[in-house]
Amino acid sequence: MAKIAPFRGFLYDPNRIKDLKSVMAPPYDCISAPLQEELYRNNPNNVVRLILGKTFPSDDDYNNRYTRAAAFFQEWRREKILIRDQEPAVYLYDQKYRNEEGEEVTRRGFLALIRLEDFSSGVVKPHEHTLEGPKNDRFLLMKACGANFSPIFSLYSDPTFALESVMRKNRERTPDLAVRWEADEQHLLWRVRDESQIRKCQDLLSGKPLFIADGHHRYETALRYRDFMRERNPDYTGKELFNYTLMYFCNMEDQGLLVFPTHRLIFGLAAFDQASFLKAVARNFVVDPNQFDVEDPVSRRRLRTDLAAKGKNCFAWYPGGAKVYFMKLRDEAVMNDYFPADAAKALKTLDVSVLHRLVIEEILRISTEDQKNQKNIEYVNGFDAALCMVNRGQAQMAFLMNPTRVGEVREVANVGGKMPQKSTYFYPKLLTGLVINQIVDD
Numbered sequence: 001m002a003k004i005a006p007f008r009g010f011l012y013d014p015n016r017i018k019d020l021k022s023v024m025a026p027p028y029d030c031i032s033a034p035l036q037e038e039l040y041r042n043n044p045n046n047v048v049r050l051i052l053g054k055t056f057p058s059d060d061d062y063n064n065r066y067t068r069a070a071a072f073f074q075e076w077r078r079e080k081i082l083i084r085d086q087e088p089a090v091y092l093y094d095q096k097y098r099n100e101e102g103e104e105v106t107r108r109g110f111l112a113l114i115r116l117e118d119f120s121s122g123v124v125k126p127h128e129h130t131l132e133g134p135k136n137d138r139f140l141l142m143k144a145c146g147a148n149f150s151p152i153f154s155l156y157s158d159p160t161f162a163l164e165s166v167m168r169k170n171r172e173r174t175p176d177l178a179v180r181w182e183a184d185e186q187h188l189l190w191r192v193r194d195e196s197q198i199r200k201c202q203d204l205l206s207g208k209p210l211f212i213a214d215g216h217h218r219y220e221t222a223l224r225y226r227d228f229m230r231e232r233n234p235d236y237t238g239k240e241l242f243n244y245t246l247m248y249f250c251n252m253e254d255q256g257l258l259v260f261p262t263h264r265l266i267f268g269l270a271a272f273d274q275a276s277f278l279k280a281v282a283r284n285f286v287v288d289p290n291q292f293d294v295e296d297p298v299s300r301r302r303l304r305t306d307l308a309a310k311g312k313n314c315f316a317w318y319p320g321g322a323k324v325y326f327m328k329l330r331d332e333a334v335m336n337d338y339f340p341a342d343a344a345k346a347l348k349t350l351d352v353s354v355l356h357r358l359v360i361e362e363i364l365r366i367s368t369e370d371q372k373n374q375k376n377i378e379y380v381n382g383f384d385a386a387l388c389m390v391n392r393g394q395a396q397m398a399f400l401m402n403p404t405r406v407g408e409v410r411e412v413a414n415v416g417g418k419m420p421q422k423s424t425y426f427y428p429k430l431l432t433g434l435v436i437n438q439i440v441d442d
Contacts, residue, residue, distance in 0.1 A: 002123050002156075002210055003115035004202045005244060006088035006193075009435035010147075011177065013083045017045065020179045024187075024433040027150050027214070028052040029134065045081050047433035051141070051149050066144035073145050082436065085191065090198055091435050092170055092190040093248060097182075097428045099258055100304070100383070104184075107256035107428075108164060108171075110192075111151055111435055112201065113244040114210070116226050124154070125209055125413035128216045128423070131372075138221040143228070146440030148246035150432040152215035152222075155252040155406070156208045164251065166200050167192065179431065187431050205249065211413045213426045219245065225439075246437040248430055252406050261403040262422040263386040264355070265378040265395035266364065272396060274319060280363045281317075284334055285327040292324040294391045304383055308402060313354055316400040320390050329354055346411035351401055352423045359399070371421060379422040 017023050022043035025031065028051045031039070039048035049072045053065035076082045091111040099105050117123040142148075170190050177189040192198065212219055222245035229242035236243070250257055281287055290306075293299040303324060307316050313329035335348040338357040347353060360366050366376045378395065380386045386398040404424050412419055 001207060002117075002205045004090075004205050004249075005113040005115070006090050006198050007113045007241075007244075007246075007437055008085045008088050009091060009111075010077065010082045010084050010438060011435055012045075012433065013080055014177070016081050017043070019043075020177065021181060023047055024179055024181065024431045025051060026429045027432055028138075029217075030429055045076060047149065050145065051432055066140045069141060070144040073147060084438070087193050089191040089193045090201055092167055092188075092192060093430075093434065094171065094188045095256075095428050095430075096186040096188070098184040100260070105256045105258065107250065107258075108254055109248050109250035110163075110167070110201065111246065111248050113241075113437065114154075114247045115238075115244050116223055118223065122209060124212065124219065125416075126212050126216050126219070127409050127413040127417070127419050128212075129418045129421070130216050130220055134217045135221050135224070138217055139224055139228075142221060142225045142439075146438065148218075148222070148437040148439065150215070150218060151246045151248040151430055151435075152219050153213040153248050153250070153426060153430055154210040155213050155250055155257075155409070156205055156210055157252050157410070158204065158208070159253050161251065161253070163201060163204050164254075166197055170197075177434065179434070181428075181431060185428050187434065189434055209414075210247075210249070211252070211410055213250070213409070213424065214430070241437075241439045246435075252410065257406060258427060259403040259406060259409075260381060260425045260427045261383075261401040262425045263380050263383065263401055264360070264399040265380055265386060265389055266360075266366070266376060266397045266399070267378065267395045268376050269364065269396055272364075277363060278325070281327060281359065284331075284358055285329055288326040288328070289323050290326065291322060292318070293322065294318075294387050300384055300387060303400070307400060311402070313349065313351060314402070315351060315355055317397060318387055318390055318400065319397045320393075327359075329358075334358070344412065344415040344417050346408055346415070347417040347419070350404060350408060350412070350419060350423065352404065352420045355399055355401070356420050381425050381427075 012020060012023050014020060023046050025039050025046060025048045031048065031052050036048060036052060039046045050069045053068050055065050093109050093111050095107045097105060119126060170192055175188040176191050179187045181187055226242050230236050278287060292303060303316060310326060310328060315327055317325040317327055332349050335354065339348045371377055383400060386400060389395045390398045409424060
């Protein structure tokens, strides 16, 4: 069962850091090289120096991004830039943002520690494949610093909204911390120290499975670090902090929980022929060409609305020019030929599974290995951005997707399935730097 625990978090001292936005960052895997530079410039105490420090040609085993992160973390605690709470707490964490239609929405959740469980226990369920490179990178950082800097994003199901009801009064008071990250994105944090309320958090989640939405690499790294520390401490009791990790918990029934689509851009196909491609696609799809003006915001908005209305197993193909093509799968049964007999239907019939197996691999001949290395394929979250990149000649074509449904994530995870790369994009991302969990004392 899921075991939840309060903890004494490290937070930036608002008396020392007047502009809290200047020290925050998105998760490490969302930080491009230009953004890393920008975050470095924002503030000498920006958390990017901990989660994704710069590398230099002179780096060696004794001086590198991990040792520098450990030094920064120690220095900022010593100088009281980061201050540890005196009492254990869980931290309510709400995010106010605007959806794709421009309406303001709030996603509600909380931060706490969870006892690490192997996936075989069924307590924590993944839905994505992981790569060794990122996991090794995160392990070296965790080993050097002895801390969780970024929370793992998990989902649980509670249609009764019991926890939201219990915590309602806490959210009525002024937040302990508020950060406006983007113009339309606000992050709010409240400490909850009341033992009865914390117990209700623990009781509610103790019988529920948790689904990892974001942070698969971090969770597997935390498991590896736990095992590493247990080897070094053979008399461990199970209560040590290395047996736990920092996690954000969100009710998957929350109306503020949205999954945005991730669109596919294709480039660098030397022998691509549009007529042959459309003929091949028509074997499994109903192809519906429509006039389209990429420069017209109304036309782009109508395309997004029409795509959503066409529902499951449909995507839009834009090769540039004045036409866009809706492609709707004729028969889901065709997907049985591309998966083992015991594969779950939920996995076989995902929009991304249909696109990748029947079109990207079968027709465009972009292998799974090339997809993993992002050769000939790029993933873009913005609908308009994907269209404009094709229009500007930065890609040959775009496949525009509907979002994966939260229920599909649950179904795939429940049967132990793994989705294709970039199947889900939970927006907005959790900020790094709000609360840090120190695992090992100096």
